[in-house]
Amino acid sequence: MQPATEGRTPAELLAAARDGERRAIARLLTLVERGGGAADAIAGATHRLAGTAHVVGITGAPGSGKSTLTSALTTLLVAGGRRPAVVAVDPSSPLTGGAILGDRVRMEAATVAGVFVRSMATRGHGGGLALAVPGAVRVLDACGFDPVVIETVGVGQVEVDVVAAADTAVVVVTPGWGDAVQANKAGLLEVADLFVVNKADRPGASDARRDLDLMLDLTEVSGACPKRRPVIVETTATKGEGVEDLLAAIDAHHAVLVGGTGLEVRRARRLAAEVRARLDHLLGEAAGQALVEAGPVAGETTVETARRLAGRILGTGDTG
Template sequence: MHRATEGRTPAELLAAARGGERRAIARLLTLVERGGGAADAITGATHRLTGTAHVVGITGAPGSGKSTLTSALTTLLAEGGRRPAVVAVDPSSPLTGGAILGDRVRMEAATVAGVFVRSMATRGHGGGLALAVPGAVRVLDACGFDPVVIETVGVGQVEVDVAAAADTVVVVVTPGWGDAVQANKAGLLEVADLFVVNKADRPGASDARRDLDLMLDLTEVSGACSARRPTIVETTATKGEGVEDLLAVINTHHAVLVEGTGLEVRRACRLAAEVRARLDHLLGEAAGQALAEAGPVVGETPVETARRLAGRILGAGDTR
């Protein structure tokens, strides 16, 4: 396929990547993103090497300043001696499969400070992303990056889920009632561990904070994977204001998770979500294959056909 790294096996790439070769890291991420056998092999090789990195998800509406905030946050971390990495997810065009991945424009400060940034396209919403992102996080964790930040646009269930599968989930909103309502609709309220009111130098910032508080009062915060009432932080990412506060709150959240059982619960949830995504993917593939083999259906209702094929798939044993 392509170029210098292609000749190496996943294991060789991983050894080089863990030795600090950035191109090998990038190559592993490419293979994970493509899926298939190589991706499975990398998952196998990295799974036991992970668990160190604090995984932070950052999501919010388009235009909320997520990238600028992610840049400011990771720049601060890098300057403080940490080794942050970012996986920035942007949508693929549903028509052509292509994508314009523009997050690096706003993350230039971070890249100059040495942060490893990888842009990732959704490549269709068919669950590929839900497999690729955990795989990429695993590679970066195994290569010693900490924290690993996943940044996604908070529209679309898959994007929200991907960011939500983190130890600490940050939801970014901007001043203006509309944004908070939008966040509520997109289901972002339920997944947030903390909220950022970004662009806090604009009029309406305190209103946004109050709106969020009101909505949180009305939202039942429960369930095994999220337990605490989210903190609200105000930032003006373009000026770097409030970013230190945000980092402190993120670190506190992590510390609380580590001290208690929170982290284990979180990660069990995350693993379950990944298994679920993988299962959906495998069953989807099997369904497609069974349907293709069945050919045109005559003399059966759709329900009967589906049940018959499901029985065949489920009886088929090991799916690989």
């Protein structure tokens, strides 16, 4: 398939994008999302240009107000003279592959303030998203956006992984809905650098905070979380309350990372995760290919077939 690039090569698009042409930025993101050769070319071209932006991941259950919070946060960043961009991830329908991406509605303040917002569908989960999001972040980073905020629904493992791969991972919970417990179940407690209790004007906000504290205590005791204890910030995003505190906490976390080895460690981990995703993708394709070319033969068990094909792929003979 020939992607519509208006006749421009990825390199030409990148040059235009770095000059601030929004449509070129958007088109690069499209190509990254589609994967394949053009995406690889863009990954190559942006690899050395990126690395400046602070990457912030924001996640929370549906209805936690994370879009409104992201909007308020990035609007505040614009007011402070910074140039944020948002990648808002929503799930694709597993049945049809289609998606309804509704984050811009709640981000209207940010879009009006000039924040670059890109909605992205998970497109069948797995490898696609795990590759597309870092690729998109690199494009935005290379185009001078800083910070780059990834906003995603924290329900699936893939989405959690995406946020975990950010420099600063923010988990949003709300009072009264057992969000803190859900966050624990989803494994978000381990990845969070910052917690936000949003809708803090509601009854139960202090309970939510206490639940979080309690669970963090338990996590620390179990030693499952060998990092800095996450800060808890209270916000009421719809009124803009607490958003300055959140921004200060995000900046403080960044400062800690930059001041020590944290940033390098995280970025190394992020690159490793991306390489792993690429590897999974490549091996998956090779496995499919091998299966077509040399599938099961009579008399062979499934384990034997798998080992034979693995050997064929890796060029090492039978791995059994």
